[in-house]
Amino acid sequence: MIDLSRFIRDVPDFPRQGIVFKDITPLLSNPAALAESIRLLAARVAKPDAVVAIESRGFVFGTGLALHWGVPLVPARKFGKLPGKTVREVYSLEYGEDTLELHADALRAGQRVVVVDDLLATGGTAAATARLVEQLEASVAAFLFLIELKGLGGRAVLGSYPAEALLAYEVAEERPRA
Ligand code: AMP
Secondary structure, three states: OOOOOHHHHEEEEOOOEEEEEEOOOHHOHHHHHHHHHHHHHHHHHOOOOOOEEEEHHHHHHHHHHHHHHOOOOEEEEOOOOOOOOOEEEEEOOOOOEEEEEEOOOOOOOOOOEEEEEEEEEOHHHHHHHHHHHHHOOOEEEEEEEEEEOOOOHHHHHHOOOOOOOOEEEEEOOOOOOO
16 A cells, blocks of 8 residues: 555645645656555545546546546536536635636536545635536535645535545645645
8 A cells, every 4th residue: 555645745835925735746756656546536436427627636636537437527627718618606715716617518417426626625616616517417426635634624615525535634724725
């Protein structure tokens, strides 16, 4: 068993003073560790009908999981990146707001999806993605994260949805943002 925490690098004061950024690039550079992270994530939940991956580091793990399960990969993208007809959700950032989109034809009613991102902090990004899935009348079977930052209320924001993370860290500082 590989200790995945060895492949997460803390970068203090990035992108702002007081934020400890969890850098996953050491994990990405190690094929055995990256493959292990996908295997461990996949083992946490049942195979869904589709994987919804959140831009942009969620794409890495979402792609691995979609290939592992042999199910469609659906990218949740920042506003203005998807060329087709989309559904949108606005969510709050520390200063201002941001918008995520899904292609309107990306999911069918009744499909059960797993939503994937690299990291759960306050939960705003993941919760907005769940609302997108529900706009398309699909449902969120579970959230999967490589890393959970505990102490920022993310789990409470995700409510009753199952949420799994491979690594957890206690933090007390204000919300970081990639
Ligand atoms: P949140 O919406 O607050 O749960 O933030 C989650 C999103 O912000 C994820 O897409 C993460 O990639 C990114 N993020 C938040 N905090 C950090 C952090 N400390 N290190 C790396 N990425 C972060």
